[in-house]
Amino acid sequence: MRILIVTSGTGGHFYPALCVAERIKKIHPDSKVFFWSQGPLLRNTEIEGVVKKDIPSYPFVGMSKTVQFFAIIKTFFLSLKFIPEILRLNPDCLIAFGGHTSVAPCMSAYMLGITILSHEQNFRAGLTNYLISRFAKFIMTSFPEADPRLPVNKVVFTGLPIRDDIGKVSVEEAERILGFKKSERTILCFGGSQGAQAINETIWSLLPNLDERYLLIHITGEQTVPRLKEIKCRYINFKYFKEMSLLYALADLIISRSGASTVFEIIKTGKSAILIPYPGAMSHQKYNALYLEKLGLGRVVFQNTLSENLLYNMIKEMFDLNYKNINFNRDELLRLQKIDATKNIIDLVEKIIERKMINSLWKTLRKI
Secondary structure (H helix, E strand, O other): OEEEEEOOOOHHHHHHHHHHHHHHHHHOOOOEEEEEEOOHHHHHOOOOOEEEEEOOOOOOOOOOHHHHHHHHHHHHHHHHHHHHHHHHHOOOEEEEOOOHHHHHHHHHHHHHOOEEEEEEOOOOOOHHHHHHOOOOOEEEEOOOOOOOOOOHHHEEEOOOOOOOOOOOOOHHHHHHHHOOOOOOEEEEEEOOOOOOHHHHHHHHHHHHHOOOOEEEEEEOOOOOOOOOOOOOOEEEEEOOOOOHHHHHHHOOEEEEOOOHHHHHHHHHHOOEEEEOOOOOHHHHHHHHHHHHHHHOOEEEOOHHHOOHHHHHHHHHHHHHOOOOOOOOOHHHHHHHHOOOHHHHHHHHHHHHHHHHHHHHHHHHHHHO
């Protein structure tokens, strides 16, 4: 088995792709896996047995028409440049996890007749994945309800790959490793891999309203924590935190952005959440958040309405309701929690390769 995985260097694309690469090597140790991406995540992540490559790309989403025009031209010539290398790798298929980094390799693979699978992380497909869907044989989706703009005959619901340890750590184990105890009401707050200034500042403003029952674990990113006065609750902050499974284990309530990976980690843990979608990125996070709200695990507040009083009242209400919305859909939650998205993707890859081998054998026999 020879697999080429291409993905953007942002966490929402990178980590699902990483889950698939690691599982392929675990299930098929003799397989050849090539992982193309870019940026700090690629440089700082070691994937045992996987060949990494840092590739260029030319973003065009949200750019001016002039920039978009030249980006498309550069992407086309980049795809021609990749053709000899992809020929040398000779992959059985290419799996694209989106972002502008994926476009050129997908164009190359399409010109070479290599089977392309794309994965859409968000409820609503991004522009680059929408373009890639033109080349792909199958479009794998995170959410059971696919974006209606995608070709129905290509859509396969697989779920979203997330880290294996999410939802599997006990409270006792997390407390032992972290070195502190959870409280009666423990809140985990984060704004994505880079933090979020609007969320951070709102959290710091409402801290004096929280009493001794609360522990607030806050991942702030690079923003400096101000001097906090007259707070009764326990407050623990980190700039970054890699082992999120530990923090999820302690949390009763999550306050966060609503990237697809975060939404599915919340689903996996069954935690209740207040989601504050990032206002950009073509509203992807808005649709992700609304899906979680529909499921009954989340409440959505948009950043332009976010305030100290609003967030405090929502926190209090969520705890008073025992963390769950009135319209909690338990059956759908249990169904989604049981999905092993990584395995579903690899199963699809295996079927495609098996079918490819059978077709090749049949063509050989016909020539005899």
